[in-house]
Amino acid sequence: MTTTRPGSPTSARTFVVIGETNLARRVCASSKARKHTVHHLKEPRDSELRAALRDAPDGVAILLHDDVAALRYALAVAHISPQAAITVTVFDRTVADELRRLLPQCDVTSPADLAAPALAGPCIDPANAAVHHESALGTRAVTVRDTGPHTGPWQPHPTRLRRRLGHFAGQLRPHDGGTRLLVIGLLGILGVLLGDWTWLVGHGHHPAEALFHATRVVAAVGPATAPDGAHGYQLAASAAMLATLVFSALFTAGVIERMLGPRLIGLIGPRTLPRSGHVIVVGMGQVGMRLCAELRRHGVPVVGVERDPHAATARLARSLGIPVMTGHGGDRAVLEHLRLGKARALAAVGSDDLDNIAVAIAAHGVAPATPVVIRAGDHEAIAETRSLLPMGTVRDVTGLAAAYVLARLLDEPARGVIAHRHEIYLQRPDATFTHWPLTTRDLCPHLQPGTPTGITDSAGAA
Template sequence: MIDTAAPPGDRSFVIIGETNLARRVCASLREGSHSVQHLTEPRDDELREAMTPTPDAVAVLLHDDVAALRYALAVAHMSAHVPITVTIFDRTVADELLRLLPQCHVTSPADLAAPALAGPCVDAAIVALQRKDGLTHAIRVLDGEPSRTQPWNPEPIGWRSRFGRLAGQLRPHDAGTRIMLTGLLGMLTVFIGDLAWLLAHGHHPAQALFDAARVVATVGPAAAPAHSTAYPVLASAAMLSTIVFSAMFTAGIIERMLGPRLVGLIGPRTLPRSGHVIVVGIGQVGLRLCGELRRLGIPVVGVERDPDAPNVRLARTLGIPVLTGHGGDRATLEKLHLHQARALAAVGSDDLDNIALAIAAHGVSPGTRVVLRAGEHEAIAETRSLLPLGTIRDVTSLSAAYVLARLLDTPATSVIAYRHRMFVELPTGTFAPWPLAARQGCSHVDVALTG
């Protein structure tokens, strides 16, 4: 588990984790002739042995926040001053770790990738969108190299977008909502029809309103003239149909109250109809991307197969509408108005699902821009072959470049990708290319464990 091939005198590092990120960082450090001790799930005695003598830095690169917190605290207990870089998704846990261990640098692959994903979602010419000092900056490419431009301002909301938001109100998005709105519309139709009949036949408006309400409540129609038989027949038919409509409305209300209510009927959580971004996969990366786009003023809607997924509840609290369904289904993409969307981002954790989704999206709307998360799966680690499908963002490579820079004492503030090259941003605002080794260069973790 300990690499002894590195020449003496070079820097030494301890990497904890069996993730693809850990393998990529380990391989890049070994390629730089540094000494690396890569531990997957070390016991306390193994970790103590690896920390003797004290390494130059430690990286804890896990998917489990609790395990990452535990290892970071153990490393700090064994060596109070060694620099530690930890990946933690939950911001509450990250803030608590920073409070306990000031020498610790905490980051999240989702936070690192969100600006690089948001850029091409908004505009194909933007490499990344970053928030600095309360302003949003667009990273574009000038003379073949990324360069920060002037602060980016969102496009003004045109009449088409305003109409799209208005048309999205009271729009049924599932069977329960459709039943509820059908029942409501039926009762309103009976009420308005009965009210119009009574007003047309000379009834006082107040009395006509009262009698129409009696019909909808199925407690009896208004008194009709003795020679008239049409109104009693129509009122009877209206009351009988109201029984059906009220049952439908009640059933829809109950289902909506007991369900997760991931999409609103009125307000900001309704489904947008044009100029929006569709984010498929509400994991850590998808949730961060949705939040970033919302902060930029871009309408966004999420798609998640599992309505009970942990981040779906968080998306609801953030005011992000989430449609339950399979993003690769043609019916789902058409329901989300893919042909009128600004872009579709396939950011699920499974590369194969993302590729299938990109192909489905091209079949439904060839002109819609697709942003694809890839690079995790062993079989398609080379993402250049995926270029025809859309803009590719390798979250593992972005995170590996940033973590590697921090381990080597480079004060990186962010990381971006351009044409399969990684660039870290320096405090001066410039971007430095940051080459990475293939993760196959790490021999400490079996490839089968991370496939």
């Protein structure tokens, strides 16, 4: 598990980068810094794409936010230049699988998939740079020492029995007003039933007969018969029937609200709120979803927070059995309700870097001892935040994706990427690591305001 540094390329190469995303600019700038020629296109027409591919480039990187457009450009590149190596970033797994089927030679990846192990590592243990699963060796943790990154086996700290006990304790835990009404109504009805049944059994009635009379009381039709002179029971049964009317109304209101709502959290089953040892993931976009899936894969309970209950990823989380609370991750009441103080970590992985900073500040205000992992990469202010507010582990998702894409363009073997502080490392198939420096996206001169949107070239200098 040694660490190596990338050597200088033996010859300059030519690459085509498609897209105006921060990832595309980062790949372009880093390629230019390595003295390679880059043809950078924003949204090329067919004629522009043919012109860029006329000289048979060594590699093509399609780095867009639109998965369908990425699929179209990949097919067009494969048709125009069949020998070109293609690397495409696609978020939707259905589109990615279809692209792999149509173009087996195409390297299809996703920034969310690349960043998930690097985000999951510090969520599980602040000492981890990443946690990933290997089919032959099981779960492996990457830690960074003085000599560089090293991999080793990792086992979850809580035993399976403790996780099951914690999951059982989370059953029937209300998480909002409607659920609270449902639970209060249900427990009230059950309490009336049990109390009436206990009274009758204690006064000599057969358990089956007592259950029959107690059920009639809960149904508000009264007992079938009442013992002569049992005025105390008659008063108690009358009060129980009146209380049941109230509890039934509460229960019905709760049921209706759950039926009309998105039902992202369950009362029973796998989507109940965890009580301790969990990770709170704020921002259930593509990165948040992949992070939740990665943590669940390692046996760590998770709960998501999403402002839009009708988001496509929120519905996907429901199908995967991941509980998602509707609300703002920077809301103190939400964090307290999710038991942030008992959580293993909080991950702020929304698409807005400044939003993630706000969530981290709120989390430190609620539970200063809980580790925080912050997604970054799309806003320049995050660089200042690293030095001024060292409140958590920062992961540059754009930088991780750019490192992998650049490695694929340069034919460097890489099975993943990890980050430690301000450094990025390629993880090679033989479990070694290569330090992989990148330049800032501002060094890409092609898509600055006022520049043409067609083909622009660079070869080591702007």
